[in-house]
Amino acid sequence: MFSGEQIVKELSEMGITHVVWLPDSTLGQWELALQAAGGHGIKLVRVCREGEAWAIAMGLELGGARPLVMIQCTGLFDSGDSLRNALYDYGVPLFAVIGYRNALNPAADDSARTFTEPNLRSWNIDYRLIDAPEKLPELKAHYAACRQARVPGAVLVAEGKM
Amino acid sequence: MSRMSLIDSLRVLHDVRKGHHVVVSTMGPAREWMKLGSHSLDFIYAPSAMGEAPSLALGMSLAQPAKHVIVLNGDGCMLMNLGCLVTITAAAPVNYTLIVFDNSVYEVTGGQSTAAAPHARPPGSSVDFCQIARGSGFASVWEFTRLDDWRKHVAEVLAVRGPRVVVLKVEPVSGGAVPRSPAPPVERAQHFAAALQRP
DSSP: OOOHHHHHHHHHHHTOOEEEEOOOTTGGGGHHHHHTGGGGTOEEEEOSSHHHHHHHHHHHHHTTOOEEEEEEHHHHHHTHHHHHIIIIISOOOOEEEEEETTTTOTTOOOHHHHHHHHHHHHTTOEEEEEOSGGGTHHHHHHHHHHHHHTOOEEEEEEOSOO | OOOBOHHHHHHHHHHHOOTTEEEEEOHHHHHHHHTTOOOTTEEEOOSOOTTOHHHHHHHHHHHOTTSEEEEEEEHHHHHHTTHHHHHHHHHOOTTEEEEEEEOSEEGGGTOEEOTTOGGGSOTTOOOOHHHHHHHTTOSEEEEEOSHHHHHHHHHHHHHSOSOEEEEEEBOOOTTOOOOOOSSOHHHHHHHHHHHHHOO
């Protein structure tokens, strides 16, 4: 749906300093662009499991950086205790870009799609769904709104058929 | 060989602490570290997401390269997030030290054995945190069982180029409870962030 260069441009304009990520097959296509984003002041931090990403992002945020968590929705399911602790025990308003597996494949028999949005709602994370190329500006707008309100937020990037 | 006491091992670190040292502590080590006093660059990670202290500290070290972040982790916590060792060496922060206090039990829940505890494993099968660290890409790895050795080498350990891993073999604390947040966590995080970001 988007090129890595488009995403880097958006993140750069958002003031992001670190992308803490574990890719899926869609987000993974942005790797080269993210890896080369040092010139935009963005560093890529690769994690081994998604729960780590929220704790690292919390540490970055406490240290004055502007991190963004970038994972797949299955990784969101894995993240529960870590995001709970960062967002709610310590009130650190982190933001995530989350790949929404099979969101554009209504026929797919995939429980990940079934539980993604209820999961975000259960964590009280305000999110926007980006399911068409023209919705990309919602990433920057929603991030700015969440920063302003000092609340956690996310965008779901729909995956599947284009 | 008998292990050192947790509080004594922490005193050794406390005695050599410098102004740019950030100390992130969790579980038993956090409970005992608080007994030695408080510091604006202490982050008592309680409440915690068990296993995430090394990852939290990694973020701090990447954001603040002029500070030296030291994380005091338990062995049970370490086992819960072994992948973070690989994450840390990929990011390669020179200002990062991970100390694993290995007592082989889940102390705060009553002293149940971890899966790595020697007496809970088949004969001849052992778990070596130092080897795990080396295999995860750490070049600077130490293990100390005797307090005198730890005291003798601590300054050297903290002076070499990081990231570093130190495994300290400690005795469990009988009746050691879950550490309690010394103040409201959100408020503490805000005060700590201000101190951490201060040049």
